[in-house]
Amino acid sequence: MAKPIILSIDAMGGDAGPDMVIPGAALAVERRPDLRFLIYGDTSVIAPLIKAHPRLEAACELIHTDVVVRMDDKPSQALRAGRWKSSMWKAIEAVKTGQAMACVSAGNTGALMAMSRFCLRGLGDVQRPAIAAIWPTTRGESIVLDVGATVGADARQLVDFAVMGAAMASAVFDLERPKVGLLNVGVEEIKGVEQVKDAAKMLRAANLPGLDYAGFVEGDDIGRGTVDVVVTEGFAGNIALKTAEGTAKQIAQYLRQAMTRSLLAKLGYILARSAFDRLREKMDPRKVNGGVFLGLNGIVIKSHGGTDAEGFASAVELGYDMVVNDLMAKIAQGISNYHRAGGSLDLAVAEAGED
Amino acid sequence: MAKPIILSIDAMGGDAGPDMVIPGAALAVERRPDLRFLIYGDTSVIAPLIKAHPRLEAACELIHTDVVVRMDDKPSQALRAGRWKSSMWKAIEAVKTGQAMACVSAGNTGALMAMSRFCLRGLGDVQRPAIAAIWPTTRGESIVLDVGATVGADARQLVDFAVMGAAMASAVFDLERPKVGLLNVGVEEIKGVEQVKDAAKMLRAANLPGLDYAGFVEGDDIGRGTVDVVVTEGFAGNIALKTAEGTAKQIAQYLRQAMTRSLLAKLGYILARSAFDRLREKMDPRKVNGGVFLGLNGIVIKSHGGTDAEGFASAVELGYDMVVNDLMAKIAQGISNYHRAGGSLDLAVAEAGED
Structure with a gap:
């Protein structure tokens, strides 16, 4: 056995x-x-x-x-x-x-x-832990981090998140070189996202074996599954996660109201029951319950506090998958690759590489 | 006439x-x-x-x-x-x-x-403009700002956003004292949200006539309509807006897939057609097309670039409503109330008032 x-x-x-x-x-x-x-x-x-x-x-x-x-x-x-x-x-x-x-x-x-x-304690060179969430998309699932471990992140920390997220994606989704995007706003040339732009330069310059850097993504790319891993700092990440949850609940309520409003709608609902069940299953937040703490010397899974037994079981199974797929080793490998390849890569180096 | x-x-x-x-x-x-x-x-x-x-x-x-x-x-x-x-x-x-x-x-x-x-140019004491969006909620509609004019905002700027958002809510929703919330993450005591906490103190201390400060709200409160006005800086606001749009599209796609998967589901769909139409109308992004630029000496409405004639008409009608309901005067009044009541209110004063 x-x-x-x-x-x-x-x-x-x-x-x-x-x-x-x-x-x-x-x-x-x-x-x-x-x-x-x-x-x-x-x-x-x-x-x-x-x-x-x-x-x-x-x-x-x-x-x-x-x-x-x-x-x-x-x-x-x-x-x-x-x-x-x-x-x-x-x-x-x-x-x-x-x-x-x-x-x-x-x-x-x-x-x-x-x-x-x-x-x-923190893992090796990782400065800050992150909470990674598995996010259902129209293409399957993606990983989004940080969804609320800390607020704000500099370029170096965003790169750490990218490396750890990619390691997790390779463990959970069995991908060789997961596509990683940096969450940004669409408007060009607005101030204050220097750290995101710098992280982009660093990721591009590092050209890591375990990570395919795919550029900036916007909020609507998350649910579209444009990339396997979406990287952002914890404030925006937490707000994105909660906003998506809120929007899903809101639409479910609209749907319930619409389907109980007339006799025909009710009849239609009964006939299409199995389709609605499938939809409900797709939207079931319990199925993707569990945030993974990355960047520590060990795996900790945070289950939603308000979940039920089924949801908690999902969180336990997520922990199980992480162990079976050797998440810790993959993260350590990714981080070490980065610090070997990128080495003492700092932004000045990255910028020189851009020219 | x-x-x-x-x-x-x-x-x-x-x-x-x-x-x-x-x-x-x-x-x-x-x-x-x-x-x-x-x-x-x-x-x-x-x-x-x-x-x-x-x-x-x-x-x-x-x-x-x-x-x-x-x-x-x-x-x-x-x-x-x-x-x-x-x-x-x-x-x-x-x-x-x-x-x-x-x-x-x-x-x-x-x-x-x-x-x-x-x-x-900027309006009076307002340091930075904001883009305000009208957001459909389960209770009706709310205003969210800033959804992407600038990135980052200090406490003083967040208070300006709150005052301008409340003025817009009173113009659009005809409310005497709109409820205003500051967007925050749920986790207590994490670093980096000092400006949000400071803005909360300043709003509480100012106790303005045209604005009912209702405390912090989280991402899922937006769609729930917990408050009439949700205030945040432009990076998180833009990501929240785009993420909600993405989630709505994603669920619409799930629903389409589910409803075309079996004969019974298709039949159910036909019977419940009018209910689905109502749902589609509720979720129609064209109906709430138009971001309002606040904090300038004049009203500018930004329509979605990819919208159609119907959507552009909504943006025009939003501009019409703003003019008819005297948005500029209401904003000027709100800002002047704040600077009279709160007067030279700075954080030190607000903090003293807290004790």
């Missing part, structure tokens, strides 16, 4: 906590029988829930923790109250010590990122 | 140029009979087109210009080649001289903004 894939789970995270996390983990292990879990949380709550899932029970080890990071804790509060001892911390720490191959939590993003940075 | 509303039209702008602009203007004057136009462009092309629309012909004056600003001209090129003499410049200048009450162009955004700034 193949080596099992061991993930650490923060059972106390998410709006519904263990009531959502445990059934989610159970779903994942049914679909990926080689999964094993280290589950951290309040055993008095969790143990009875696990009893209902014999397969999960056989595949997990339960570790008691007293402290819970709340969904509205600020990162600094969470660190103060939860470091060394909360379920969130312990789950991250299991990745650091090598007991787990990746960590999954539906806890609050700010706290999870702060603890992950503190515990796992 | 009421005083006519006179708009200046750049007939040479847009991907299709006069072939789209002239029928668009004709549509608008049919729906708003008190419209009058000053139409700038190549008369040898335009005059024959106008002949086909007697009502438009009776309502317009045609002014010949030789120079055309191309859709891919950079702003600096456009200024160099087109200042004083292009159809775009002349249409803007008509607002400056008071011959027209507002200007409408489907020409390229960067050039139109550069010329508008150069010709009309």
Whole structure:
């Protein structure tokens, strides 16, 4: 039998906590029988829930923790109250010590990122971590990063994001040389996007083996799937992600209203039921649940806090895929390629190369 | 008879140029009979087109210009080649001289903004102009600004945007005290959004009569219509706008695919046809075509370059509404209220007021 894939789970995270996390983990292990879990949380709550899932029970080890990071804790509060001892911390720490191959939590993003940075530290030359999201497109799926780890990024950091995003795309989508675009605004010559332009020069000059730099893309290119990886800083990335989610919900509501307005529409809806089901499935945010923290010494997957068991299972399976496809090694390789090829490549060099 | 509303039209702008602009203007004057136009462009092309629309012909004056600003001209090129003499410049200048009450162009955004700034200059204390878009929401419509006039904005500039956006909301939506939100990311305590936090303090401290400051909003609040006016800097605003457009197109494509996949789905589609038509109408980007340049000594409406006659007519009608509802006076009033009430309000004062 193949080596099992061991993930650490923060059972106390998410709006519904263990009531959502445990059934989610159970779903994942049914679909990926080689999964094993280290589950951290309040055993008095969790143990009875696990009893209902014999397969999960056989595949997990339960570790008691007293402290819970709340969904509205600020990162600094969470660190103060939860470091060394909360379920969130312990789950991250299991990745650091090598007991787990990746960590999954539906806890609050700010706290999870702060603890992950503190515990796992930055990977090699990477200055800043990023959160990468998988984004459904008309062509399939793309990766967008950073969707909210930090605000602002200089050219060097954007290049790091590009390299890490490409590594993730090669791991998840099995691409040799993923197409990478830098998110920009269409208007030429407006001020303030110097860092994006500089990153473009650096990527073009570096001409990396694992990354096909495809130029600037705009907001509407994301859903079109123009590139495999869309790179931006965390403020714009987070706003793009949330805006797309909001627009999808808005259109779903328009559609519901339209389809219940007349008898004919209702009848049409019933006949086209399976088509609507397929549409709903395509638009199901649970299917692409899970932001991946990149740029740390270990993989941490952030599940949506408000998701259900099915959504949490998706996040767990995303973690599983990352491990199986050797994401960490691919990122390390990409970063090292960049720093070898581009070497001490700085912008002056890149600009000289442009001429 | 009421005083006519006179708009200046750049007939040479847009991907299709006069072939789209002239029928668009004709549509608008049919729906708003008190419209009058000053139409700038190549008369040898335009005059024959106008002949086909007697009502438009009776309502317009045609002014010949030789120079055309191309859709891919950079702003600096456009200024160099087109200042004083292009159809775009002349249409803007008509607002400056008071011959027209507002200007409408489907020409390229960067050039139109550069010329508008150069010709009309900034309004009073407003440091930077913004482009405001009307955004359809599940509750109706909201205004989002800046969607791409400039990149980056400090706290003071964000407050200007808030005041101008509120004035526009009161003009367009007929609201006494529009709710205004600052676009932000959900994660607490992350760095780099100081200007957004500072703007929040300043808006709260100023407590303006024409603006109900409602706090931070996130990307998904835009489509939800949580506030009447969403304020952000131009990079994030442009990306939000384009991302929403891309998502809407993406879902429309999913829907088309789903509805043509099986016989039953096709039959259902036919029965629910009117519901789909209503949905299409709701999602029709032409209905909300037109970005309004705020913060200049005059109103300039930017129509989407790729729109059709119907879309251009919407942009013209938006300009009409702005004039009829006295947008310029409302903005001037809002800005003056702010500088009187908040007076020389700076952040130190705002912060003292917070304690």
